[in-house]
Amino acid sequence: MSLSPSTEIDLAVVRDLLSHIRPNDDQEAQELILAALQEINEHFGWVSLAAARLVAEHLGTTENRVYGLLTFYADFRTEPRGKHFMLVCHGMSCYALGSQRLVQHLQDGYGIGDGDTTADGELTIQVVNGCLGVCDRAPFVKLDHDFHGDLTPDRLDAVLGQAFSRGAPGER
Numbered sequence: 355m356s357l358s359p360s361t362e363i364d365l366a367v368v369r370d371l372l373s374h375i376r377p378n379d380d381q382e383a384q385e386l387i388l389a390a391l392q393e394i395n396e397h398f399g400w401v402s403l404a405a406a407r408l409v410a411e412h413l414g415t416t417e418n419r420v421y422g423l424l425t426f427y428a429d430f431r432t433e434p435r436g437k438h439f440m441l442v443c444h445g446m447s448c449y450a451l452g453s454q455r456l457v458q459h460l461q462d463g464y465g466i467g468d469g470d471t472t473a474d475g476e477l478t479i480q481v482v483n484g485c486l487g488v489c490d491r492a493p494f495v496k497l498d499h500d501f502h503g504d505l506t507p508d509r510l511d512a513v514l515g516q517a518f519s520r521g522a523p524g525e526r
Contacts, residue, residue, distance in 0.1 A: 445485030
């Protein structure tokens with residue numbers, strides 16, 4: 355994916371985030387890689403390759419080591435999220451009550467699967483195979499900071515229509 359300059363991570367901010375991470379030795383530097391990546395991921399919602407290079411440089415380790423950890427852990431993103439972010443619960447209760455239909459509906463209707471972002475950059479979805487703990491409202495999604503349960507594909511369309519008052523994501 356080629357990123358426009360407006361979606362690049364501000365490396366000056368990354369340097370500032372890293373400024374308080376000062377390892378005492380090589381062992382501690384290796385242990386601090388995840389902490390550094392978490393700070394960047396939390397701040398920007400993703401970690402660019404340039405930011406990963408800065409982590410390697412700052413901690414005196416290899417880019418391969420940092421990139422290996424960055425791509426190993428599912429919580430890290432290497433591409434920017436959409437303007438809105440949706441978690442789709444795919445735990446036992448949600449799956450039994452139809453979350454797979456919601457996932458299929460997102461793929462068929464909006465062209466996005468797990469970890470994808472709509473072409474217009476409006477929505478990123480992530481399917482959570484663990485439980486989000488709202489089994490009594492299954493199937494369930496979290497869109498940005500709002501929770502929506504007892505969903506069907508039609509109800510999911512209504513939720514997306516409300517969240518995207520100018521039309522569903524990908525339709526503009």
